[in-house]
Amino acid sequence: MAARVALGVLGLLTFGTITSLLAKIIFGVASVGIDGQVKEFRKPLFETFAMFYGMSFCFLLELLQRKNLEWNAEKHATSSQRHSVFVIWFPAAFDLIATVCMCTGLLYTTVSVYQMLRGAMLVFTAIFSVLFLKRKLTFHHYLSILLNIVGISLVGLANTLSERDIAMRGNLVMGIVLMIFGQCAQAAQVVVEEYFCQDLNMPSIRVVTYEGLFGIAMMLLIVFPLAYFIPGQDAGSFENIFDSFVMIEHSWMLQGILLTDACCMLFFNYFSMNITKLSSSMLRTLLETMRTMIVWIVDMILYYFISRGQFGEPWTEYSYLQVIGFVFLVIGTFQYSQHPTLATSEQDWVNEEEKVPLVTHLDQNTSIDKVNESSKVVIGPRNPPTNIPNFYSSSPSIFMRHGGFSPSLYSPEIWELDTKHSGSSSTLE
Template sequence: MSGGGSDSGKKCGLFELIVFVVAIVFGTACSILSKTMMSLHGEGKTGETEQFEKPIFQTFGMFLGMCFGLVMHYVVCCFRIPFPGYTHGADVINGATTTTSETTALLALKKGEDSAGQPTTPTWMYFFLAIPAIFDLGATALCMMGLRYIDVSIYQLLRGSGIIFVAIMKQHILKDHLYRFQWVGVFFNVLSVFMVGSTAILSESKKDHPDEDDNGSAGRAFLGILLVMLGALVQAMQFVFEEKVLTMDIPSPPLLLIGMEGLWGTILCLVVVYPLVYLLPGDDHGSYEDPFNTWFMFKNEPHIQIAFAVYFVAIFGYNFFAVLVTFLLNSVWHAILDNFRPITVWITDLFIFYVISTSFGEQWTVYSWIQVAGMFVLLYGTAIYNAPNAGSISLEGDWFALGLDFSPEYDSIRREELEREQDEQFKQRMLHHKMGSSFFGEIPPSLV
């Protein structure tokens, strides 16, 4: 829940929790598969065996997978399949059943549907949805450039701090003011990210780079940190923009948002990004990433094809459920979702190493206890943010509240929830009365 605005009435219930957990599963699979695909080898265009380190290709694959959202969007619309964010001129309206053509017409007029009850989307919306694709592409490019100068552990740590940008923009741009206890939840989320990231940093040995000049190394590290932080900022702009698009007066259905973002991202990769990275100097046959070499390796190596196919499904599943998280909850929850990924990836890596094969995964170290503590801090912060809903933690002066007491805010939320339920019940009674009215031309007030 949030202090107001478009989040009014939203809370993390059982259904939202299931969507959130499924998104974590797909997100974890994406990270593992991305890491696995980067470690595969295949024959390059020169005939030599090369490692398939192709970050731009994975970005392209991400957008391509998201395009499947357009297929699902039109299937949902054509077959009138019940789905979050879609209305099909249902016969049951706020508990009042009706079968008259007048009701269908009124619903179509109100919700922007045709006479058959199908959702209609203005043409400009299809072009408007290029904006989140540009944000996503910009964030990925900045983070990938920054990753060249810093360790992966620091990279993950900096990406996780993006929740701060999301919370600030949500409050000052979307005007959804967070309660003070929610800011406390955000703080613990950020703290957990730093704890998890610190374990990998502590595990790094300085002897890996004994001959490197300190000043040059510091300068490159600073540039890397700056680029990744800019990427986190742009990613936060994407999350907030997606929430805005999903809650506008003429909202974009979630599947259309995913599909169009994927379509625009695919086009931008083909006509802008790939020509650019081909011209930029690098280690891939003289280019930052050579698309011709990528295609040659992909075409001739079945293992890469299989890994990409699974990655394609996983990346669509993750983006699909992540957008649902934004729709059902808000953009801060989307950022919290991303903060769970380093921990779930770490747990999965431990499982792979000790249960499946020691050739993959990650080994337990003395610093792993910090990651365990970070996991509990993350769960603690998320439970605080979700208060006072079921399964959450309310800070009301108890020992686990660390002396913090936000009882007046919780009472205010409960009063607003009660008033909203009473108002909804009143509207249902009035609508039922209006539907039974003998005055055919009268429009129910809740449909105006």
């Protein structure tokens, strides 16, 4: 068990760091475009398309997963449950908006800011959970939100002050605003997934795969055509998809980055699935903190020792302020993760037809039915939108793509039994 956890941690940190760095590095790679001019590959929409493309490769993990899970419940699912997969269009749409904003913001900011500003999603998810899911926040949640707001402000201020050029400073502020708006859309995705996708009766990895496929469809049918016909500076368009393919054709580096990114996304999802099963919320908070630190350190190593200033980011006189902001974000995130949100009333918490027992030790031969009959402690229905304790990245696609947090109050034994009983959770042996 310890070896599996260690391998999962190492894999998640390694491949998660690589995907974050490549998302920024690709914007600085130069190639010949459709007009014959050499220019940098500043294509945030194509980067969004590449991320969805990487998500779609999760079907390979699902094929591997099928060998280890029992699918009895899914085989007997009703036709309405089978067709309900199309509701994934809704969270996929929010994911598309969020990723476009994050990738566009990454054009003007550093990858460390890109990582740290994800803490804004906690703030927006808390707000949306109260407004739409009728959650109840406690003093600890409000304190965590305040800490995250202070941290976000310090990170943004540090990077704004470090930019001497006034015009570039304006672009930097615009990038930070876009990223914060992207986290708002990402928070909406979490809430929408929890509300619409709770009864899909499918493993999380399949939800991620479908979001990738639906994202690709929306990019090809809606986003790229609109971006092509809107006037702009990218070969006459806001973003010219044909110019993107020409640049990729003429650059082995672009081809290598895109291929490496897709492979790393696949391995990152694999290790994320294992960490989801084996770890706690505290470990996941620690892992995300470590990944942000590693990304920042490697980005500075790229700048000073490898690319000689072409890629990466330097250490400035205001970087100490960014470190302080990062510490606030870590404390706020950890504080929030230790205090799950509750339903708005105790009556809503207990008055549900289907209850899930909260236990800590079970015999391996115990069936889920026997547990339901014998347990005297219940915490509410299996998949409710209003009264399961929730943290801001219970969303499967958030965790699989970005290494977010997905803690649960279910004991590992109950989680495994519930998986075998309903086929509704992702597990890899």
